[in-house]
Amino acid sequence: MPLPYSTFSEHLDALAARQSGAAALIDQDQPISVANLRARSRALAAGLARLGVQPGHRVAVWLPNCAAWVESFLACAHLGALVLAVNTRFRALEVADILGRGRADWLVYWPGFKGIDFQGILDGVAPEDLARLQGAVALSGANELSPAAVHGKPVHRYDALLACADPAPAAQGNAGVLCFTTSGTTSKPKFVLHDQKTLLRHGAMVARAFGYGDDACVLASAPFCGAFGFATLVGGLARGVPVVCAPVFDAAQSAQAAARHAVTHTYANNEALVGMMQAAAPGAFSRAQLFGFASFTPALDNLLDLAGEAGVPLTGLYGSSELIALVAGQPRDPAEGDVSARHQPGGTLIYPDARVRARDPETGQILPHGQSGEIEIRSPSLMRGYLDNPEATRAALTDDGYFKTGDLGYTLTGRQFVFQTRMGDSLRLSGFLVNPVEIEQVVETLPGVRACQVVGATRQGRIVPYAFVLLHAGAQADAVGWTAACKAAMAGFKAPAGFTVLEAFPSVESANSVKIQKHRLREMADAILSDCAS
Template identity: 50%
Template sequence: MNFATLLERHATQRPDAVAFYDADQPVQYSELLAESIRVAGLLHAQGARQGDRLALWLPNCTAWLATFMACARLGITVVSMNTRFRSREVGDLISRGKCRWLAMWPSFKGLPFRQILGDVDPGQLRGLKAVMVVGEASEEPLVAGAGSFHYSDAAPADALDGVPQAPGSAHALVYTTSGTTSQSKLVVHDQQTLISHGHNVARYFGMGPSDAVLLGAPLCGAFGFSSALGGLAAGAALVSSPVLNPAECAAQIQQRRVTHTFANNELLDRILDAAGAQDQPFPSLRVAGFASFAPSLEDLPERMEQAGIKLVGLYGSSELQALTAGQSPDAPLSERQRAGGHLVAPEARVRARDIETNEILPHGEVGEIEIRTPSLMKGYLDNEAATAKAIDAEGYFRTGDLGHTVDDRSFVFHARRGDFLRLSGFLVNPLEIENYIESLDGVNNCQVVGVAHQGKTVPVAFVIAKPGHAVQESGIIAACKAQLAGFKVPLRVGVVASFPVVESANSNKIQRGKLQEMALELLNAG
């Protein structure tokens, strides 16, 4: 199946049903279909063709969904970009993604998207043919050498005449995810894989056409988009806003009678706080799936239980899709609150492998989790070597996570293998931050660690200056703010003469535990 067929089916069977609440604005399935066809015609008239790639740099809004659906109809691959990205990340994705088109909202909420784009190395934008502008019209070119047109422009009446719908096998979406190098990997999924995953999510979590799903994460990432896939597959209503505000989310759950939501524990905690002293604040909410991104909120499961809300642990990744697994809402709380759960696809399988002997482990023993599931990516974009390394000959994806299996279709997640950081809900390789800081004038070496601070994990950097150079904490932080997403910016930077190491016969290994202790001292002192 392709997305055009899915959308047409809903629009034909239930044309007046709401597909998306864009804040307070309801958009019916018939309206979303018409909007996606108009945008597809507009893109095609501008020269967009099957196989092209479009960088989608928008917040959660109708234009995001309509543009994605339009691209799916034409067979254009969407490279999804986080609105919190800054020039370094934006340029990298547009360049490595080989994007010919960019959709953006330059004036959204007064944020400096135009300036961010202007700070990108012009060489990284040479492949762009045109920018589709959402919101206020742009009087000046946004990218030198590239044209621009407005999202709301009318498409020629015959723009799609003779243009076939792209098949379900056409690549549809690219997520970004941290890899083993400083550059993020680009994860490709095709239309039929995404739609099939949506149906499995809807079936497992009991979503139907009369339900409503609150999007507790941005559509640009696997967490938010997988939630949307479940709702779209079921023909339910999606509920969201361009900016996730806990008080607004609480009101939307009540007003739209939301039945399902999937979010990080910090947002759910704030939504519950926004409900105030109400005894049962969200009677319509049947399932609240969560990922534990804020380490200090260990009491959230009990608080949600007292409020009459079924909180369930989840598991997923960009490569497998979010919501690949989830705990059963019917299980006791002690089991429901664990990360992991049952694989939502009936044919999916999981196993654990010993990280030292490479042997498959019996159920209950901790090893690296490997999963085979139909929601698996098609591969890493333009990177066959990385794809082959991540997926074995039997089709199992090596997750890089540690856990134990309960049976062939369920498991418990324990921890991430390696030193990746979970910052503001996003998985970040500290090497990405380290490499940028090491590119700054006067910096010789850098190490970044994550520590718990005020209820969430934050990055702290330590640098060694080049001989004869003096580096300042304020200057490094300012440079990071200008070039990196806010959640990647170190909260403190310590300038040290050397890093603590432990000596061995083979190498001197940096003591990251000691660096974390030093980071906490810095935070407490500042």
């Protein structure tokens, strides 16, 4: 779809001229108009420019869903800087990787948010990972003190930058503006780079495909730092309809916000939607036009029942960091595809010229509709590439421009498909795709642990990581200490739900190697967690 604007600054200018008083965001129940969002993001751009932020600089934004996240993104887009999106649940190991390998020049963060010891986490980052960092910007309340420095680098107050009297520099043109982090087939996350024009166009297509009218109001249920949450945000920004956000997702509060602000659309993992519907008062979703879900947990049947009782129309979704989330949604209209697949993950690609196919992973042959293989997608929403990693970029694409998703599924048409599972052993934890190698490498640094294998297991309807370990001679198990160490090193949702010591991992010899039988470990973990619950 042709767009009149290729940058967020151009789009925001036009939106402010057309509907300056309309709400662009509703942040903790406080509406922020288009004009106000524009003014604050430009003031912030001026303040950042005074600090020395330049086109091409990399700015790590370590904030929750709030107006400051959006303002920081828009300010960086105006300046031609690249945002490295950082999850607030990340800890020292993950933050160090993003700041160091992502070569961050600047950091924007909220030291007092949610009781998280941001300063302590930063203190745990090795100095070499901050070698390129020029300074940080701290979001603080009026009566809160900001840290003076991070590893000797100056920390500036966010509100002081907003008060900068300088005019904002001239807007930069289209360029790479946002990096999501994603786990690939190695232990290190990749940095998925998207440019402004692609993101804006995708937002416009999301709004069109999911039916945003003038009365639309979108609830942000996922973090803006990930592709799922950002696609929710950019769809609202592109269409000029309000996006409701809060720094912390709470099911009951989200249900109340949906009623209070007449929310029409939201997108979440099915566990989050179940929580919202269970907590909602009667009629809370009376304005709902479409709720989309990604099936990350086994609670689907319960979700369908609850949605039926609440009168909420549901549809399955699909997306990725490389293609941006909401790139596909199962159709509600037979003209758009097979509606019998509506409550399965996957969907019809939202771009008319996008295409999907399934490839046999063993033979390399393209499969007919209905046969399962690796899903490959060609879409205008495709990333620019993996930041600083041209080899990985080339490996992710076919010669004719399809992205190799690494997902197992089958096609229904050239634009519609059903997602089944990951081709490999990656885990969906709290809505995030996590490579178990990341967890295994941390566990293998713990006292007494010689080797580790992590699998996904089901506990109370949720997928959680579970660790099987081999010990050094004479070592003793210390599940309590290991759990505490993992939670200190990684986001809490990555910490194993339990540890079991084995004499050896179950394995089978193939023609080329000895392969660990992860399916047997998953069965063992499910049985252990089931016994614990009974």
